[in-house]
Amino acid sequence: MRRLGVVLVLLALLLDGFGPVPPASAQEAVVTRVLTLTRGADRPLPTTLWYRGHLTGRHPIILFSHGLGGLPRQFAPLAAGWAEAGYVVAAPAYPHTNGLVRVDRRDIAHQHLDAAYVIEAVRALNGTAGDPLAGHLDVNRVGAVGFSAGGTTTLGLFGPGHPAYLRAGVAISGRRPAVFGGPPAPLLFLHGDRDRVVPLRAGREAFRLASFPAKQFVTLRGARHGEFLRPGDPRYARTSARILTFLQANVPVAGL
Template identity: 80%
Template sequence: MRRLGVVLVLVALLLDGVGPTRAAVARETIVSRVLVLARGADRPLPTTLWYPDHLTGRHPIVLFSHGLGGLPRQFAPLAASWADAGYVVAAPAYPHTNGRVRVDRRDIAHQPADAAYVIGAVRALDRTAGDVLAGHLDVNRVAAVGFSAGGTTTLGLFSPGHAAFLRAGVSISGRRPPAGFGGPAAPLLFVHGDRDRVVPIGAGRDAYGRAPFPKQFVTVEGAGHGEFLNPGDPRYPRESGRILAFLAANVPVARL
């Protein structure tokens, strides 16, 4: 069994390019740890997990994908809020686009396969003797959320032949995926700032127009490239609440 590193949740981190955050207040103690994964020698995928400390019943999985030059820890407040709502959140650091490497944007095309691999590895923890998540994962209810290039990665999971357990997706400031859409219908939420100069809103609308599934496009008025994901931004409560409400409606957490 691969070594697991245990770390504390950090809820007052910087979100790249969007300024400082304020500490998030969770109702439950949220545990975070790093799962050491790799999809081949040249594709390390260290994956940060967040989940409630006291697990009862089964919890859906949310796969989160960062953007170019990003890291999972920069989105800790958002991930911790989902864990506080009862989800098990998994956020890989992609091998050639994370904040610790020289970014190669061409590698975005390979990231949906990375994301699918991570989902499979996390689902397998439900059957891993001795793991705290064993018997507590709702492996048939998985959602994917991503920001910027991570939004593109997220949409790439909903390609022809995707698994039926992938129930819903959220693309935040993303573009259309490298491959077409297909497979079982799954609701999609698109969130985009109308003043985004990094990924223009037209690119998000193009992705939305190509999606054949039930879908919703939300324009964040006056917003640029994702600063509304920063808890210090006044739009954060509304937009983070919108995303959580979408997850709750389409991949609900069973309450015991």
């Protein structure tokens, strides 16, 4: 039954036009590795990293969050593009919503705590002797991007008391979190107007409730739920460029 559940999740992703894509390691300029992280016995958080193979200077961190039934490797082209632009990208597989487990959508409410934990673990690598990232992380510049349930998780990071180093967030096809608050940070919302999984009105409601003044909402005309994040889609180049431009403006890579 577990195997059948995994097959059904993957089939649903394929039918939605968002199937697996080649890993970032196929791109010579980008290194990938997996951190074995856990936040408690029942919350394993294997986290895929993407970064330049030859690091100089200090690089901001981008935390990426997948959606229900998703996996970090499905977003490898996006992550590799950000890494090539000078970011260190960290993408956890959330314990109860990734594509290899029985998905429990109720756990979305807890994932922003997982995301915050992963960010701190990656920031700590800057001072870890012998790690390839030691001395090369700009720990005071962190951005967050997420798709679908991961978009909700991303917005959940921007609650009361969030750290000032969290500079900007991008919510793609997401819903509102429990609450917004803390230091103002620019937020970008992207949402397809033909999305039947997370309706456009849900994204607009999240945008309306965001209390930060520097926010923008982009409606993707004719788009459904995430196919525009796949390189084969004609909207991919423009969408990925828009996200990268936003990150470069608000979480800049300095001195590179």
